[in-house]
Every structure is written in structure tokens, then in C-alpha cells.
Amino acid sequence: MNKSFFQTLQWQLSLRMMGAGVVIGIIGSFFVKDLWPFWLGMITGTICSVVKIYMMEASINKALQMDKKQANLYTNVQYILRYTLTAGVLIVLAITQPPIAILGGTIGLFTMKIAVYIYQFQENKNKKIKKAKESVQE
Secondary structure: OOOOHHHHHHHHHHHHHHHHHHHHHHHHHHOOOOOEEEEEEHHHHHHHHHHHHHHHHHHHHHHOOHHHHHHHHHHHHHHHHHHHHHHHHHHHHHHHHHHHHHHHHHHHOHHHHHHHHHHHHHHHHHHHHHHHHHHHHH
């Protein structure tokens, strides 16, 4: 089964990350005095999370075509690169922006985890609904 791009897990997670980033950013805006650095951090952190999702997909697809030893080394290097990207984003925010931007960036980076939880919750809910419909039809 070949899914279109808009049906892929990466796309669905990306939309959820952006949605979570907007919602958290709006809520966070009520608690910070300097909005621009906060939102810059939120946007930067969320974009970094989206990029990391696509980096993970690419590394998994490539690792599946390798033998076990090469795949292990390759995935470890990719893991380090993703976390270097994360650290780089936070370091650049720390150097160039007020401290509130680091908070926004950190929250933006957590949108990946939030998106996965939301996705899993919705999948479990859909499975329960499907199971209930099947039991009613029997």
C-alpha cells in the first residue's frame, strides 16, 4: 500500500507539531513580557523538530538497506547529528536572543513528543471505535 505524502506519518506528525506549537505559543504569550523572542524560539524549536522527524525517516529507510553493523554505525551517527542540530539551535538562540527565546525554543522542541502522544491517543481512539462498530455488526 503506497500512501501519498499527505497520508504519511511524518506529515501527520508535522501538522500536529505545528498545531501544538501554535497552541502552546498562544498560551505562553499570556505569561511572557517579550513576545518576539519567545515566538522566535517557539518557531525555531518547532521547525527543528519537524526537520528531525524527516531526518529520522530518511535514516531509517537508508539503514534498512544496510547490513547490521553498517546500519548500527549509521543510525548512531544520525542520532548524534540530530542532537547536534538540537544543541545548535539552542546555542544560537542563547547567543543571539534574550533568555526567554531559549524557553520558547525548548518548548518548541518538545512539540515532537506532544505530537506523538496526540497521534497515539487518536489512533487508540480510532481502534476502539472500529472495534465497537465491528462488534455491533456481528
